[in-house]
Amino acid sequence: MKSVSLILRIVAIVAAAAAAALFFVSKGKLADKQQELEASQNAQSASQASLQEANTKVASLETLLTAANQKANNATSQLEKARADMYTAKKEVSRKQTQLSQKDEQLQSLKSENNSLSGQVDALKDQVAAAKASSANPDGASAEEMAALNQRITVLEGENQDLKSELTMAQTRIAAQQSKASDESAGGYQFNDNPAAIFGKLSDPITVSEVDKDDGMVLLDLGELSVNAGEKLLLVQDLKAIGRVQILTTNNGKALANILPGESSSKIKAGASVQFIRQS
Structure with missing residues (x-):
């Protein structure tokens, strides 16, 4: 009986030791698993950060691409407009050359x-x-x-x-x-339809004999009045300025004048009775 009791005690001690060993081994493996889990979570966080950064870069590149496409579209529109303007200018030059040939x-x-x-x-x-x-x-x-x-x-x-x-x-x-x-x-100019302010002494009435709006020329019948070549006149009708001209040549009471750049010829009518103010 004593030997059986001793054997049982030994078995109990061995079982306890085995259980303790198993406990410590399991605890070590659990710690390793915990570390692996933390490492995996850290790696996942790093991957998510990299993914977020990549998404941000993609969005930035898409914005740059959109801006580049917009610039390309604008450049294309400007190029088409420039081509249209050049075509119009060529037609105008051709028309002017034809007029010059006819003249x-x-x-x-x-x-x-x-x-x-x-x-x-x-x-x-x-x-x-x-x-x-x-x-x-x-x-x-x-x-x-x-x-x-x-x-x-x-x-x-x-x-x-x-x-x-x-x-x-x-x-x-x-x-x-x-x-x-x-x-x-060389660049052209824009017409000015705004009436000029009237300052100075008005002349006696004269007559606008002819108006060539294509060439910007006016033939004036001065009557008894006289003007000099190169002189600038402000034409006035019903006390309203209708345009400025510069005298090119005079002969037998008539004067050929050029409508000055920036002035509109729409208000200067052939056959109209006007007055003028000499400009300095």
């Missing part, structure tokens, strides 16, 4: 007419000289014929002078149009 043809025609009239005047002068030389001859020209020849010469000289005046104005008109086309190709 040059008119100028050449006026020169031909002037030369023809000059030839007719010279021929009539020769006839008059011949008639005067033979006036002592009974068979020579009569006084009536001489008077008719002199009258014809006077008429032709007047027509020749009118043609010279028209030729001068045409040359001035072409030069002004070329200058205006050059100014517009």
Whole structure:
């Protein structure tokens, strides 16, 4: 009996020792598992932070891409507008060149007419000289014929002078149009429809004979008044300023003027009675 009791005690002691050993081993494994869990949680937190940072970078890149696309669209729109403006400018230049060619043809025609009239005047002068030389001859020209020849010469000289005046104005008109086309190709200008303030002495009434809105030219009938080439005038109608012009040339009571840049030609009407104020 004593041996059985001793054996049972030994078995109990061994079991207790085994249980204790198992407890400590389990406790160590639990600590290891706890550390592994904490490490896994830390790694997960780091992954989430990296993912959040990546999402932020993606959002930033999307914003940059949207801005780049917007800039590209704006650049495309500006390019299309520039192309349209360039096409319009080319058409305008072509139209101006066509007008200049037509004006040059008119100028050449006026020169031909002037030369023809000059030839007719010279021929009539020769006839008059011949008639005067033979006036002592009974068979020579009569006084009536001489008077008719002199009258014809006077008429032709007047027509020749009118043609010279028209030729001068045409040359001035072409030069002004070329200058205006050059100014517009360099950048152009905007019309100003606002009436200018009126200061100064008003002239007697004059008449606007012609208005060429394409060329920006005005032909004024001055009557008894006189102006000088290069002089600037403020045109006034019903005590309201309608535009400023600069005199290019004058002849026989008429003045060819250029509508100044920045002034609108819409209020200057052919046939209108206006007054002017001389500008400094």
